Structures are given as structure tokens and as C-alpha cells.
Amino acid sequence: SGTPGGQSSRDSDDKAIGVSMSFVNQFYAAAQQGMEEEAAEQGYELVILNAQGNSSTQVNHVQNLVSQGVGSLIFIQLDAASGGASISQANAAGIPVVAVDQVPAGGNYVTYIGSDSVAMARQACDHLAELLDGEGDIAIVEGIPASSTQMQRTEGCDTSLHENPGLDVVSTTSADWDQNKAVSVFANVLTANEDLQGVFAQSDDMALGAASAAESAGRENIPIVTIDGFPAVYDAIEKGHISATMSQQPYTMGQIAVQDAIAAMEGTGEDIPKEQIQESVLVTNENLEEARAQRYYGTQG
């Protein structure tokens, strides 16, 4: 990895690929790595911008990318508001958009590459229901309220909970995607709920935090199910601290995104499918080694 772009081996009049994302965790680091390595291989320059959780900033970033004339845009939507406004700017300038991770809230895009967040969350909660034989008190640890990811993962799990009426959500809290905050929040959840039997953490960072809180409370046998598939969670699954995660493939997504972005800007992208849902894998202690071998998170994995 390292700094993106710059030392392109191709003609300098080749247009750069703009990337707008909001960096919060390893998923994005892996996606970034996938993009950078693919771009370096193909000899294209990447301009990566981090909106740092601010919707208006993301819109500004896309505007800047458009005005500096990038050839195509890889877009990871922060939330519905920033999505529509950003993509319509790119559309207006005729810049092809490759959406990653999130389906944009509006505008036209060449393709969407991502995991089905709603389905992943549903599968994760289904797995939790399975572990608990469809019955018991569970807690949900949510991400930053109102971010797209938080809402989809909430929606997916809600569907599953609807089908598993035996599961009783006794606590819903937010730890803002933050591991450290999750330790505190979940320690309090454990205190309040003596009979807690299962946990759905909406991201791996928060699951890791919840696991260490459970460990300090001496209640590490509570099953924790989560989403993302960070390498650290694989280790935790191995140690039995976390039961399962829905592994995504950010590195591959990054690679595909760059390939498609190049194709779209060179005008060879007609046959790119509109939707490229990447398989997400339920990783438990049973299939841990296979999952590791896949290196979903690039060299980090």
C-alpha cells in the first residue's frame, strides 16, 4: 500500500479514478488496499478522499473530484443524504459511478458492488436464533445511529427477529462502531441483564469490545454474532470469544471496483452487470480455516 497514485507508468493524460469514502474501520482499509493494488497494477492514478463521517463533506469531495476531471468515480455512500446529492453531481458531469458497499440513494450508477447488508444481518440473527434454539433474551449493539450501514443491519436483523418470536430483545444500545465504547456500553448491558443469552453486534469492532467486556464480567459463554469478518474476529472465534461473523470481501470489492471504473471510463463497460453482490460467508469455528485461506481482507487477513 502506501500513498496512492503518483507514479503511474501510463500516459499522463489518462484520467484518474476518484474515490470517495468515509473511513471508519478495517473494512474500508481493506477495500482501499484492494483498490490501490489493482490501480497500481493497471497503471492508473487513484484520488482517495475520506469524508470522516460528514455527509456534507462527502458531497464537497465529489464536487472537487468532478471539477478536477476524474475519469470515473468509486463511491462508498456514507448516508442516504450524501448519496443522492453526490451521484447527481457526477451524473451531471457525465462521470461514470461505481458504487461500493452501499446502494446509492439516488442517481445513476454503472454498477453496485457490495454485500447484501440486509441479508447479512438477517443471516447473522438467524444464526443467533439457531444457537439459542429460538429462545432467550438478546442484546443488540448498534453502530452510529442513522448511518446507512446501521439502518440496513438493523432492518435485516429485525426481519429475522420477526420470524423468531422466541428471541426477546432486552437491550438496544449504540456504541458508534467504536471498540472502546463497546466495552463500556456492553459492560453496562451485562450488568442490567443477568439472563442475557445472546448478542448481535452490528460490526466486528463492537463485537470485539463486547467480547472483552463479557470476559471481564466472567460471562464469556454468551454467544456473540456479528458482521464484517475482520481478521481479529477470526482469532476471537478460534478462542471461542465470538461465535460467528458474516465475512465480507472488501479487498475483492476494491479490486472489482477499480476494474469496472477503468472499463467504464474507457467506454468498455456495457456488459458490467448492474448489481454484483459479493458472497458473504457465515464464518464459525467450523469453517474458520477455509475462510482464512480466502484472504477476504487482503494482506491484512
Next chain:
Amino acid sequence: MATSLTERPTALPASAIRITQVKSRLKMLSGPLIGLVLLIAVMSFLSPVFLTTNNLINILVQVSYIGIMAAGATLIIILGGIDLSVSAVLGLSFMVVAVTYQNLGWPFWICIIVGLATGTGIGLLNGVLVAFGKVQAFIATLATMFAATGLSLYLTNGTPILGLPDWFLGLSQVRLLGVSLQVYLMIVVVIIAALWLKYRPAGRSLYAIGSNEEVARLSGIRVKLLQLRVYATAGFLAAVAGLVVGARLNAAQPSAGNSSDLLSVIAAVVIGGASLAGGVGSMWGTFVGLLIIGVLNNGLTLLNVSPHLQPVVIGAVIILAVLSDGRLLSIFRVRSRRQTA
């Protein structure tokens, strides 16, 4: 008896005084202004697209909502206060607009009024807490910041509201002479605030209050009333900024009021020469500070600096922009000393 010997200092001629005034005004601004000019020079040199009309307009567009909030923040900071709630109020007040429009189906212009009233109301609450509750401004506005953030999430349970009337989106989309309306709105707000601060008795009094509240009170300035007015104005302007953001995003996002916006707002004011101790600051300075932030954010994306290194560069440039003042001053000082010697 007490014989003392004193003599009038020789009075300076009026022209000399005028020069001193201009100088002292320049001094106050020189840091940020020179910082801005240097920044623009460097950016133009490094990036071929930086100095295009389009890009310069973009910069104005991108800072417009920050600028509207910063106008209010300038008043509050000169007054000796601080408002941490502005960006949260931005989020909440536009959420109120969208909810009354979409969920209650009210005519949109009424929703706008309700939204502006919400912002003004929270500002007023800040003012009441500060002026009558004697709560430190930092705490009072921290509390309303939390409350506003929570309420805007609570209103729709976190779901964004999409779809606003087309005519409203014009605020962001309609252009006059190639510049979108929101920029004019920001400029009008800044100019009105600047004129108010410079020419209205109430505006002048802010400096007195910020510099020494007791003296201001003894001089007959209605300190509390002014505090109320200024905090309410800041709340109102945050709601106006909310409209700008809403029109731009064509959506009301519960997480819209972001703490990084808050930092940009305060940074613009402080980089522009205002002191958080109160009594010092100007709208013009704030505008320069605002442009520094805008140019910096825009320029760094144009230069393709690694996203992780961008904050490092921003930090360094802010310091340089502010320090260029000190250095410049010391050069002046050495010179004038030599001349007197």
C-alpha cells in the same frame, strides 16, 4: 502641597493617526490574510485546476453553510461566549422542516418557518441559560448540542427523509452569473452581520460586553437582552444553514449536524483573529478564516494528498497561517526600531 510635573504628550497629526489605524487593522488581519494569499499562491502553483472559475465557485459553495453559521458564531465569540450547539441545531431544525412537510403534510413555506423557529428557539434557550441561569456558555450549549442531536434522531427514529419541493432545491441548484443562490445567501448574511457589528449600537456593544461585562452593564448596555438576541440569532442562522444543507442534499439527514462542522465553524472565527476570551474579532476576519478552511479542504483533494495525511497538512497550514502574523510583526518591529535608533 503635591506638586507634580507632567506635560502633554505631543499630539499626533490626524493623518498619522489614520495610518496607525490602518496599520493596526492590517496587523490584526495580516496573519490570516497573508496566510490565505500564500495558500492560494501555493495551490495555484501546484494544481492547474485550482484557479479555474469553476473551482473557485465550488469553494464558495462548499463553505457557504459553514459561513452562515460562522457569522453567528463570530457574534457569540466577540460577546465572550461560545456555541457548541450550532451544527446539531442545523441538523434538528431541518429535520423539523422535513418532518412537518412529509409526515404532517404542511405547506413547505410553513415548514420552513417552523424550522427557523426551532433553531431560534434553541438559540434562545442557550441565551436564557447563559444570561439568566448563569451557566457557562460551554456547558449550556454542550447540553443543547446533545439534546438537539438526540431529538433529530428521535424524530424519525434515525431514518432520513428524502424528497423536497423542487423550488426549494433551487437554493442550491439555481445559479445567477454562474454562482448558486446559497453563495449569495451566505454573502448576504455575512454582510448584514458585518454591518450590524460595525454600525449598529447593539453590534458595537458586543465588543464592550466581551471585553468587560461589568463595564458594559454599568454603561447602561442591556447585557442580558443582547446575549439573548445574539444566541437566538446564532440559532436562527444555524437553521438557515440547515436549509442550505437540506437543499443541497435534497434530504434531511438526522446525523447532518456533525461535530467536524462545529470545529470548522469555530476554527474559521478563531483563525480570522477573534479571541475566545471575547471582545476581539471581526466578520471580515471570519470570512478570511472561512476561505482558508475552504481553500485548504479543496486544495488538498485537488493535490491528491493521501487521505490520512490530509489532516496533518491541515494542522500544519493552520499553524502557519496564524504564525505568519507573528513573524510579520516581528519584522516590522525590528524595522521601526532601527528607524527610531
Next chain:
Amino acid sequence: MATSLTERPTALPASAIRITQVKSRLKMLSGPLIGLVLLIAVMSFLSPVFLTTNNLINILVQVSYIGIMAAGATLIIILGGIDLSVSAVLGLSFMVVAVTYQNLGWPFWICIIVGLATGTGIGLLNGVLVAFGKVQAFIATLATMFAATGLSLYLTNGTPILGLPDWFLGLSQVRLLGVSLQVYLMIVVVIIAALWLKYRPAGRSLYAIGSNEEVARLSGIRVKLLQLRVYATAGFLAAVAGLVVGARLNAAQPSAGNSSDLLSVIAAVVIGGASLAGGVGSMWGTFVGLLIIGVLNNGLTLLNVSPHLQPVVIGAVIILAVLSDGRLLSIFRVRSRRQTA
């Protein structure tokens, strides 16, 4: 020696003076302290598990890293400054520990020293900018905040670093009398800072500097040196807090040290009675403020308040905690007036 020509005023008896002192100290604290007591009472009433030993220890554990940073922030705020960089420094300095350990393979205790030196160094940079560069503390520390945030992302390109020595994790896992070591660390830091502030000449002179820097300077206090020391101390303590967080997570997260931690740190100090104008504040007050924040966050989760409403409640409680001061005082005042009448 010096003969005086006027007669002695009647001195108050020592006991009366002591009572006045105690009263004035109580007054300063009464707001937050009463707020805390009320909060605890309400929480105990609403939640059966709140008052369990285990939960109370949890609260202390949860605020320990905030408390360590707040000790430094108290010193800075009394001095009349502010430090926005602490939480970013927390993140960066532990990132440095982890990188030197994992990527360079240095012995862990050396890595710890390097990490602490990083934090101290950034604090020192803040101090130099404030004391010698004459940059407003808000701007100087805003800049280093940006820089530190960026650098800790840059160091590993955003990836967390996992795997630290077991003995180090003991900081979070080992318990003495049921309480984990990090809590003792926090308490030791707070006590040392409190003693320094109360009994050491340097600590005591912070109040003088915060009240009036010129008076302090003319009294022979080395103002700049102290500013350097205090900012460096705050940076060092942020690095110590980084160790606590690192031991807790068994990882170095580039996103550790976010702005909500920063707000908690400053809020603890200010709720505890310190004034951002400088010259006022105490370590004991900060500790009370810290507990208010800790109890509030803990209690709201125990009560399963919706995450969307939590900020609203937090905002309201902060205001009530601070206001309870004013009300209480006015009750006292009415009473004592009646007694004199």
C-alpha cells in the same frame, strides 16, 4: 520593623474564618456534588442493579481513561488554556507503541517509553506554540489534533494492530480487591495532580497565571516554563490514557481517541466547576464531574433508554447538575437573610 500609624482592625476568630472557608468551598462544589448525589439517588431508585459493587466498579473502570486525561485538562484549563488534542494524542501515542512493538519488534517496555515520549512531545509542541508562538491554545491544539489523528491513520494505513504482551494486558485485567489496575492508576494520577495543584508552588501558581498572566509574571513566576510543563504533562497523561485503552482493547485502533472522548474530558472539568476563562477549578471538582458523566452513561444503558433519546437525557441532566448550584445557593441566601433580619 515597619511601624504603622493606624490601629488594628478587630480580627475575626479563627473558627469563624474556617467556617467561611468551608462554606465557600462547599458553594463552589455544591452544584455538581449535589447533582451527582441526586443522580445516584435517582438511578438507584430506577435500577435495582445500579448500586451493586460490581456496577460501581464498572463505572470507575469506564471513566478511568477519561479521568486520566481530565487530570491534565484540569491543569490546562486552570492555567487559562484548552487542549483539544488530548484524545487524538491518546490514539497516536498508543499507535506508536503498537507499531514499534509489532513492526519494529522492540521490547515492549521500550515501546511504552517511546509512546509516552510521543504524547509528551506533542504536548510540548502545544506548549511551545502557545507560550512562544503566541498562538491561541484553541488553534494550536486544534492543529495538533488534526495532525495526530492523521498520523495515527497514516502509520498503519488505517489497519488496527493486534496482539500485545500478556503482562501488559494486566493493566486492564488484573484486579486488586476486585478493582482493576487501571482504576488505581486513574486514582493515583488524580491524587498526585490534586496534591501538586494544592501544595506545590508550581501547581498553585497555575491559578495565578489563569487569573492574570501579567501579575503572575511580575511576581516572578516563570509563566512560559509552566505553560510548557503543563501542556507536556497533559500530552503525557493522554499517552498514559492511551496505554489504558490499549490494554483494554488488546489492540491499537487508529480510530481510538475520537472527539466524543474529547468532549467528555472537557465536560468533566467544566461540570466540575472550572471556568474556561482560567483561574478557577479543582481536581476534586473534576472528579465529581467525571463521575457525573460516568454515572449518566452507565445509568442510561442500565435503564435501556433508547440510544436516540440518550443524548437528550444527557443534555438535560448536565444542565440540571450545574443549575442545582444556583438554586441551592439562592435557598441558602434567603435563609441567611432571614436569620440576619
Next chain:
Amino acid sequence: MSEANTARTLTGTALTKRYGGNAVLRAVDFSIAAGSVVGLIGENGAGKSTLSSIIAGIKRPDDGAMTIDDRPYAPASPIDALNSGVAIIHQEIKMIPELSVAENMFLGRLPVRRGRVATREMVADARAALADLGVTLDPRRPVAGLSTATQQEIEIARAIIRRPAFVIFDEPSASLGRHETERVLEQIDLLRSRGTGVVYISHRLDEVLRIADRVVCLRDGSKVGEWDARDIDREGMIRAMVGRDLARREAPPPPHGHEVVASVQDLSSSRFENITVELRRGEILGVSGLVGSGRTEIVRALAGADPFDSGEVLVEGAPVKIRSVPDAISAGIYMVPEDRKAQGLNLNRTSAENMALPWESRLVPSGFVTTRFLDRLKRRMASEVDIRGDLDRPVGLLSGGNQQKVLLAKWLVRIPKVLILDEPTRGVDVGAKEAIYEIIRALAARGVAVVVVSSELEEVLLLSHRVMVVAAGRQRAILTREEATPERVMQLCVS
């Protein structure tokens, strides 16, 4: 305001003010008649400022009532008072440095024309009012950077610009030189002739005798005398203020030794040059000069408060490097600065804390400042310097004179080799002034070399063994006590 201007008499009956149980004003009857000047005298803390604050609507009496021409007068604020035709010139200068001179003069009632502040009219009015006082100053410049004397004149112009019926001058001359004071007195003559009722407060009794028609004396909050000015003399006033006779010591200072304690050689900076002087053990050196001549700058450089460019300072024969205040303190050179509010004391902290501030790091052997240390220091200083007031309360609550004594006590905790006093008796009553003189003489007798900078020439001549005259940053001469006649010094000052 024209209506207010016709008022004839303001009377206060049984005015009483208490702070937490102790009365600072006890049933004082007071009246001001149109076209006359009341001189209000009393020791520091007697209640003069409290009484004037009540009349001017800044404070409210706990008891008693006031009338103007038999109509009740109970101002709720200074603005109320102004609207009833009562203005005050505060003892403490209250200005906003960032605003212009004109804006400061019109603060709280800025004139408006067509929606904006009528700057031109305001500036013209301000200029005219200042010119009346003989001050030429551009009213558009900010107040920041103006000397205390000029600010005091602006305060006066600001008060009388509305042509009030009654004006209270609370120690206007404390920071003025002779010329400025004379101009103020002339202005008061003018006001009187126009039918204004004036209250004039001052510790300079000769001024009071010069201007007042009647004299009122307060002691410990009670009125202890009221005379026609023709029927009272200086000694009578002092007796009334202090409660007994006060011997004035015109005696020469105690003889000094020959040993040189400190010597200053060719000290120069951008504001002064080539200051060379030797200070002997027990010698009192007076420094005289016009306002703005650079006296303060010279002594500040000597005390390490400001940097100097060249020159050398030797203490007891050995050269010392003075780059900061701590350097000067270790060399045994202490300075009592001229502005006690901005440079001398932390007003919101207690007197005891203020006195201990420089010494906590220097006199505490264990390195830990204990309550015992503070208590002992406080008790010792209370016995050495008579301070009226609770030393455990914020020093800002003390009267001006007592604050000055706290400031002096702060620098007497440890006996210096050289003590620099810049305007040591500013705003101090006759009794306290004599006390401070005694302290200075006693220090000299103990071998301390004392440098006294003062705008009161009489004070300099009374105290000093030798007088250094400074003009435009240059040392004009050092006169012996015999040579230093008022005429000679004045001549050198303006040379």
C-alpha cells in the same frame, strides 16, 4: 437632560450599606447643592466610594432615602441616575480598550442616525468635550495604548458631556500629573459657575481646599464632620479623618551607608538610554520626570519585567544577568509595579494568597506549601503592614488604599537588597501614605536601597537622598537632596 440640569439639590438621609453584617456606611446624611462643590474626604475604606456609588445608582442602599428637589430619587442603575441628571467619574477607570475613544464616551447610548451609529456627530461631540478639558486626541483611535492619565481625562469628558446637574469625581487626580489636575479643577470651576453640583473626592487635601465650598469627612462609614471650606485647614481635616493628630514627619531620611549595593551601567533600550547610577546601602533614590518620560520603563527593565538592549547591572559588586523577573528576584531586586489592578494583584484571590505568590517557590524548604506556611506568612505581614480588612477574602473587595498596602506587603515578605516602588502611594490616604513613608524609611534604615518613582514631586523630594531626573528616556541629572529644589527639578524635566 436639559430638564435634569435645572435640579437644585440632591439630598440623602440616613444612607446605610452593609456587606454581610458589617456596615460600611452608617446612616450618613448628605446633600449637594447646585453651583457648589462638596469635598468628600476620609481614610481608605471610610466609605467614600460606597456613598458615591449609591448616589450614582451603581449600588443600592440597605437603608435611607434620597431626593432631588424634594422628589424621591431611587436610581436602579447608573442609567437611571444619568437620566435624573447624576453622573459619576469612577475611581477605577472603566474603558473598553478595543473600542474607539468616542465610542467609549458614548457607550450605552450611541447616537443613531438612519439606522447606523452616527459616527461623525459622535466624534465631533467627543472632540469638543475633550477640547473643553484641554485634551487634543483623535476620538476615533482605540483606547488601547493610551496612558492612564489620558484615559482618566476621557472618563471625565464622558461624564460631563451630558451636562448633568450633579457630578461625582471619585479620585480623578490619583493618576494625573499637576497640569492635568489643574485642568480638571478648572473644569470643575466652570461646572460650578454653570450651576452644577459637584462632589470631589481626593486624598490630596490641598486640592480639596482649593476647590471645595464645603467639606464632608467620613470615618468608618459614619459622617464625622462637615464644614464650610473656609473654616477648616489641612490639620483639621486630617484630625477628622484619622480621629487624632497625625504628626507629619518632614525629617530627612535616615543616613545611608557608603557601600554600593547595586550599580547600573549604561542601561539602554528602545525607550531609554545610558542610565547609569549607583545605589548605596540604605539609600533612597527618587526618580522624577514627566508622564511618559520613561521612568516606568527604566525600572521595569531593572526589575526584569521588560528586556533591555545593552548595559550592565551589578549587585554587591558582582555582575548579574537580568533577563526575567525571577533573575531580578534572585539578585535581590524587587519591584512594586505602578498599576496594582493589572500588574500587581490578582483581585479575585485572597490577600493572603497574593502576598504568598512570589514566595511559595522560594521560601518553602520542603517544596510543599502548607496551610501553616500560609497562615504564618499572613500573620507576620498583617503585623508588619497595617491592612484593614479580612486577608482571607478576595483582595478586590478591599478599598484602594488597603489594596496598595497588600501589594507592598507582598514584596516585603523577604527583605530585598533593592526595592523599586513605582507610584507607591497612588490612591492612598494621608494616614496610609505616612505609613508607607515610614515603611520606606524603616527599610532604608535596615540597609535596603530604595528606588521611588513618583509623579508627586513633593513625595520624591521628601523621601529621597538623591533625585534622578528623567526626560525623554535620558537621565538628565542626579541631584543631591540639597540641590533638588522643585524649580531645579522642573527645569530639568522639561529640558
